[in-house]
Amino acid sequence: MEEKGILFxxxxxxxxxKGTVRKQLFEEDSDLQYSISVTTRAPREGEQDGTDYxxxxxxxxxxxxxxxxLIEYAEYVGNYYGTPKQYVEDTLNQGKDVFLEIEVQGAMKVRESLPEGVFIFLFPPSLEELKNRIMHRGTESEELIRNRLLEAKKEIDMMDAYDYVVVNDEIERAVRRIQSIVVSEHCKRERVAKQYKKALGSDLS
Structure with a gap:
């Protein structure tokens, strides 16, 4: 019934x-379309151009x-990140849902231009756990880890700008919660009613 997809x-x-949860989500949900971000940072081990970024x-x-x-872009810890515009617009207009995995700064810019999007904040179980995850990557210097943690505290304060908060205490559980959000958004009264009223109107004309 829906003419336009939903932007998550x-x-x-x-x-x-974010990346781990997104990959698991897409292994299980073939209906979502992933919008690959553009970045100037160097690839991490295992990342592929055109697949991860x-x-x-x-x-x-x-x-x-x-x-x-670009729909949005931001400079984060010395590197640019952004979302290509054409792919997102074309896919939504085809009635397909688009899923963005982006930094907080970028999400706030998307909200300015596409406020109808559904904004999900992935929350760490604790700041200590967040620090451990960053350190265990083994790809950042101590200074960069410190900068990322300082930035994380600022970003957590921006949680009120989101529609949903999902705690990533366990990957499978976080994925289930995001899948529930997707289903819930498609069942919203105003979203379904708009399409049915339009369909009924065309049937009566």
Missing amino acids: ILSGPSGVG FFKSREQFENMIENDE
Whole structure:
């Protein structure tokens, strides 16, 4: 019945497990379309260009900004992150749901331009656990870990700007909660009623 897909935005502090939760979610839910973000940071071990991120140089990214090719972008701990515009708009207009996994700064920019989106904040069980997760990556210096934790505290204070909060205490449980949010949003009265009224109106004309 729905003519346009729903935009779901998952964000939260660095190290909270956004990528892990998203990958597990997409292994189980074939109806969601993942919008791959663009970034200037270096790939981590195992990450692939065009699958996990589109990895660009700073110059390439700034050209995308200049050409208005991004829904949102933000500079986070020295690197750019952004969401390509064309893919998201085209996919939503095809009636498919789009799932973004982005940083908190980016999510706030998406809310400004696409407030109808569904915003989900992935929350760590504790700051101590968040610190452990970042350290166990083994890819960041002590200074970068400290910067990420300082940024995380600021981002947690922005939780009120979200529609839902999911605690990532266990991956499977977090995925179940996000799946429940997706189902709930499709069952919202105002969303379903709008489509049925339009369908009924066309049938009577």
